[in-house]
Amino acid sequence: MTRIACLLLTNGPVAPGALLQVALAHSPRVEEADTGCVYLDASGLQGLFGDEPRLAERLRDAAAAGGLAIRVGVAASRPGALAAARLGSGVTVVEPGGDTAALAAAPLSLLALSEDLATRLARWGLRTLGELAALPTAGLFERAGAEGVRAQRMARGEDPRPLASWRPEPAFEESVECEWGLETLEPVVERLGELAARVCGRLGARGLAADGFEWVCRLAAGGAHAGALTPAVPLTEPAAVTGLLRLAVDARPPRGVVLGLTLRARPVRMAPVQESLTDPSRPSPRFLAATMNRLVALVGSDRIGAPALLDSHRPDAVGLGTYSSSPLRGEGRVRGETVRGEAVRGETVRGGVARGDANPVLALRRLRPPAPAAVTLASGRPVAVRSSRLAGRIVAGVGPWRSSGEWWTPHPWLQDEWDVELADGTLCRLAHDGSVWHLAGIYD
């Protein structure tokens, strides 16, 4: 006979996993349903903790000792246990066979119904699980399909799904101690390569890849030298990881004799992708990762990536997201931030022209930073410009195109822009921010 206990947190936010630890101290089969709600298998615990009311009291006391205020419900199903915990006061035990009655007064919102089904049941005038349980099953199936029948079974306290046992996240970390100490870089890289092979082997066995690596060198002089790298694409190949580690350690070598090394990988699950014969070829993840790391060493990590338009009207409001050649790049992460369409470096991305709609667009070459310019005015219009990049008489021009924004922030901006043609034919954009003139860009 299945007996389920529900532990429902009633006080504010607590340390993650605290409630789980209470449950795990009493039963090996625990399911973390939601934040602040944990189910545990209470079957067969009488020999250890006494009958169910005692077990429930013990759970509540153990939680209270850890600073958690919880309600405990025990029933034959998860909905029954949840209803008992939510509607009861402190500790509630539903006797075997009493789940349907215990659930009858509970609101429909106790079940995680889809929006469609919840709306439909509300239109039928149903408010409680008892009303849902009383509906004729055949008619419910005709109108709400299998989902409706499933919800009705839950409302009757029939819960066919077994507990999804919680398992601790595996730590992909390997360490090695060096008896004699490593004084040069090559043996350090060699040991890191061995650790990478072990970590990658464990990742591969679980069908995972790593999108980040961290290493720590324990130094003989005391202290530690730590570093991290983020490959362009998640990796599982030890050779590729070792190559990247070599580059990273070369760039920032440990200062002193190394006595121990630890390598830690951040695992990600890679969706299997079937490459298409008709799809264009893409850079190999391994080659791309190595190339990207060399480029980062060359230009710096903040100067390489995929361009992204930020959700701002500020001139030259662009950002750099992480470049990925993966066909699933739209579903990946961008330097720890949300992907394109949502946010890049904390700012949302503005929509552009529809892809595939190639236009003969006149390009603007930006000057970054804008070059200060001396502009001569006549009747409020620029007639000559002189800057470090170009100088000349202005033969035609239009403007000012006025824009301003973010006046509600500490960094408001205001700009007047002019498109001008110089006597030598150069087309450029001048900008005036209220105090000084700049050469913002050159049309080309």
Added chain:
Amino acid sequence: MAIPIESSPPPGWEREGIDGLLGLFAPGRLSEIVGPRSSGASSLLLALIARITTSGSSGGSREGGRQVAFVDGTDALDPTSIAAAGADLSALLWVRCGGRLRVALSAADLLARCPGFALVVLDLDDLGPVPASASIRLQRAVEGSDTILIVRSERHREGSPASLVLATRRLAPQWIGLRQLTRLAGLRSEVSISRSRLHSLSPLGRGQGEGTWTLDWTLQQ
């Protein structure tokens, strides 16, 4: 000199013409686009990038076009312009070199040796032209691969191993407004083949005249 025109931007975008022009760039070869300021050279590059990053998106491909790397010698790329040209920004790798010629050359060399990029652009503008030794190295890096390597600079250096050299020339800016100019509409420029070692592979002369194209670039506000 300003040429006032009526309210709409002028026609002149010949799709067949531009396709023929863009088709001149051969994979596995070094090509150059040279031209002074405001001659349309960057616009031509943008059109090419847009075409490549979106190629295949209408041909049954699931995820659109091919990958492009843009080595920006002077940090001059305007993503707004390139998005307006229709390019898929997520298929574009932008490497900003901050005006350092050696860094830009090294970055282009690395990318040319990384298989999988359909196009690698080295935009040097007035940093160039590329030293002869670096040109040869770049040509060798891309040789035998499926990558198009294009160097854009203001001037062409004699002795460059480039298989194709396109020169751009400014014809006239396009303004809107009769008595008083109200808006810059675009630029008319001319693209011509200065040198090509691929006569048998490229349909030279297709379009207007003997390997010369007149193109109208419109300004997207």
